[in-house]
Amino acid sequence: MAANFAYQNIRDFEFIIQEWLPTEKIFNYPQFADYYSKDDIKSVLGPILKMAKEVVEPTNEDGDLNPVKLENGKVTLPPTFGPLFKQLQEEGWGTSNIDESEDAMVLPHILHSMVWEMLAAANPTFGPYIILTSGAAGLIQSFGDDHLKEMFLPKMMDGTWSGTMCLTEPTAGSDVGDILSRAYPTDDPRLFKIKGSKIFITGGDNDFTENIIHLYLARIEGSKPGTKGISLFVVPKYWVNEDGSLGELNDVETTAAEHKLGQHGSCTAALSFGENNTCRGWLLGVDPRENDGKGEGMAQMFQMMNGARMETGHAALSCIANAYYNARDYAKERIQGRPLTNPKGDRVTIINHEDIKRALLCGKAHVEAMRAMMYKTYFAFDVRAHDPNEEERAKANELIEVSTPLCKAYPSDEAWWLIGEAIQCYGGYGYCEEYPVAQIARDVKIYSIWEGTNYIQSMDLIGRKWLMKKGAAFGGFVQEMRDFFEANKGAEGFEKEFENLGRALDAYTQIQMAIGGYFGNKQYGMMPTFARRILTATSQLYCGRLILDQALLAAKKAQEVGPDHFDYEFYTGKVLAARYYLRNVVPNVWAVAEIVKDGDTSVLDIPIGAFEY
């Protein structure tokens, strides 16, 4: 038995959309007003919950037990993946997050992301086939001319073709500016000959679409070195004629399908382009030779990459949530021992044991805190895309820029140990592949590496996002938390929680000042030394602020409905999850502050030779 899909209901999603965030604003945008209101999200999410269980969950086991194979240059995928791809694309679940699409099916980001949280939980391996196709199509939509759009988009969105993003090369991963792929001009100024090798291409090959459209980074000869000189190309596996019909194989070969810790159903391909000098691709955007040697490829790719970073963190969150739900289901059934508070009583289900309750509440608190952060950010995606007020859009963009590294790295960092705790709840069974959590651990580990390692995210946070608009964007982000603190710090029943939030805010200022001081002293190595811990602290502070906001609302609602109401335990649980998070997780913010201020330099001082021991 592979990983179960153990989401039981959509109550937390309903709380986020219908009670917590002011989503009427979004549902009133002309894009959505005729189709949905915030009150009928159940009509969207209810069927998805059912589909995730009945249609997607079985493909997860198929993927884990029938890993991708490459034989004689041909890949074989888990047999259920093709039919699921077609079904989801035909039903429009892939298209529906492209803001500029004119399709009536378009969902707000915040709602669409809830759909994908459940689909990702049901089969984390499958999602990227669709998400990357949407991302690749989105790039053509944004940067292609009408002709290219006509040639590629309809078939990419109806499930006939798929798409990928091709960045990484054997010698250039995190430093994508050092790629060796080259593009050479042809007689047609739109077309270039492509030559290079790409690795770790997720969905890089499959056996269920007629074509695969690679969005490909390469350098046109004569362009600037580094990321500045890189351009983006549309490189189909099979050539696409001007009339949209398929031509010959475009000199693209699959040279390897990685054998991975998890994500066995995901085809992580090594691809060779132009081995026979017959690979061609369309340039997207300006030709660097007419632009001072500067290509637009990296900036263009970042449109896709930022979305992919959100989706990566979100997939990690869905794994954490699903592991927590699975552990809960097991703990409700497994009888073992007696809790310390009743050592002479009958044996009980282990969900009554303090340490199991601790592990489950720890899971629940992290899930709800991270979800608050993710959906607050997706809310901003909708505002940025559709709000008529330019200032609102700009503010939303700032929040997205600041939040993206947090949303990518924090869930994908914490997932490993949180899922480890879920394994621990199962005892020895957690180590057996017949139970669901081992696979979740194997599947989740990639997310801290994908789409920019979490170290890169932390450098993005501190090196870029702290400084954006001369610090005004990040300053506003912190000020908003301080305003929330000042406005609510007297809230009855949450005195200690607000005390902790206030202390974390002060500590965070100290972190920023300490890093500023190291820079002032030209101690440039200190920031990268502490960057990952600072990203974690930033996320914990922000998640603490958001889940506490949820708790204030939930406490009020709990009082309103009273203990006999069916929703009372949901609200109580929300309050206690926030309490746990503020009292057990947020204190790490000042622990990090103390360590950053201390400024231990052992990492910078150690000679490389000392690692021989």
Add this chain to the structure above:
Amino acid sequence: MAANFAYQNIRDFEFIIQEWLPTEKIFNYPQFADYYSKDDIKSVLGPILKMAKEVVEPTNEDGDLNPVKLENGKVTLPPTFGPLFKQLQEEGWGTSNIDESEDAMVLPHILHSMVWEMLAAANPTFGPYIILTSGAAGLIQSFGDDHLKEMFLPKMMDGTWSGTMCLTEPTAGSDVGDILSRAYPTDDPRLFKIKGSKIFITGGDNDFTENIIHLYLARIEGSKPGTKGISLFVVPKYWVNEDGSLGELNDVETTAAEHKLGQHGSCTAALSFGENNTCRGWLLGVDPRENDGKGEGMAQMFQMMNGARMETGHAALSCIANAYYNARDYAKERIQGRPLTNPKGDRVTIINHEDIKRALLCGKAHVEAMRAMMYKTYFAFDVRAHDPNEEERAKANELIEVSTPLCKAYPSDEAWWLIGEAIQCYGGYGYCEEYPVAQIARDVKIYSIWEGTNYIQSMDLIGRKWLMKKGAAFGGFVQEMRDFFEANKGAEGFEKEFENLGRALDAYTQIQMAIGGYFGNKQYGMMPTFARRILTATSQLYCGRLILDQALLAAKKAQEVGPDHFDYEFYTGKVLAARYYLRNVVPNVWAVAEIVKDGDTSVLDIPIGAFEY
């Protein structure tokens, strides 16, 4: 490629035995004096380092790629395991930790454990076949009569037979007192009919020994309920006649071989005993019917269990170390990007990047700190076994009792994220099974569950070890750390490190007082809620104390030998590892103290129903 054995030298072992601990005391015991001195450990460990690489490492890949299979009741093991088992047993590596053996080959525990650290790193899956055989033989040695010893021991120790420990049952894991296995008297008072099912029996079956000797817990009818009424039996797979010859199958059947996250070469068997009512076993020790219904089984098994707990933690440590060494080797070769301190320079190997150095130093610091704790404890094993002075033996026993839960749980808890950091050093390659670290993560996860989950260890620490001898044993353990602090707190160059140690000691007192207070208030749920974090804090305090002691010595030696000496970097690295540990890890002790004192009760307050969301 499965996990490499990446230990390069035995320098840290030499430091521990030849420079740090007063091991001349041990090597002067009559047991060892004629055979070894502390100066010739290289003659033992050098060949083991070579054997681990050349002989054992290849079996690791074999084990991972050829997992144990069960077909028609017969198991098939990785083909290289049998020959390795015979070789190691014939060479005496298994026997050599049985204190009472009269074999000349006996090594001190401290040295023998270094042998096993390397063998475990080279193939974590293989070790238990031998270690459990030694443990089972040790129980017969301790509690069997001469006849049983004669029948079983020679063949168990020369590689002809193997041994196991059979505790867990489908419905009784952590609460072993609830086992359902039964033993029924026969006409021969030494022999009982055995009936029951056991699961998760490591080495429970194999295809390379002629017999398997199960040390089996069961309840004789009429004995007391719970752990008090349990007895221990010697239950061979094939009956052993009084003359030592093999009889028929003893009604023992293998009903499953678990399919696990890792440890693929380890046969984790479900066994059925007495399905046809013809399974028999020898009782070890007193018959409960003649002892007020009380059996000795649990106490006897704990002799083996305590050793197994040490070995489990030590195996986790060997995995952490091997993952760190592998990541280091990769980081020395992989070229990627530029460090922030030289952004316009040439591309460099990633070991020059701050975040990679941080991850490696974090690994190194944990390895050396944990090793200090493990070998300090093994040192006490030798004193307890051989010291002529009874008081010394008693003191050593106290240290072992206090340290065992720390040695078991701390490395096996931290291993998961530390190996996660090693994966992160590899980037995407870390997620590929062709590189060594993914397998180490899969293999290591069991150790936090085996031999008493880490929650059980934490309850053992707080519920038993804190209170042992009315608190005097643990009080002495803490006082020794305080004495060390007082004696050395002025040490030049270590001011901040000692400040942190002192603060951690104070914080630890606060943890103990807070838990005492909760007990006084009858808040019995608080201790289990915080127990696991307290165990971690205890270990970090103790490891901090030990590695700081090592650092004082290393700093002195570094000064003596000077910067041009080949050992200078070893000593410098030791100092910086201690610095890193005291400044970046030990602060968690006061973070835990603050959380324990705060006393959040959300874990105890949350209604089970709230976990539905």
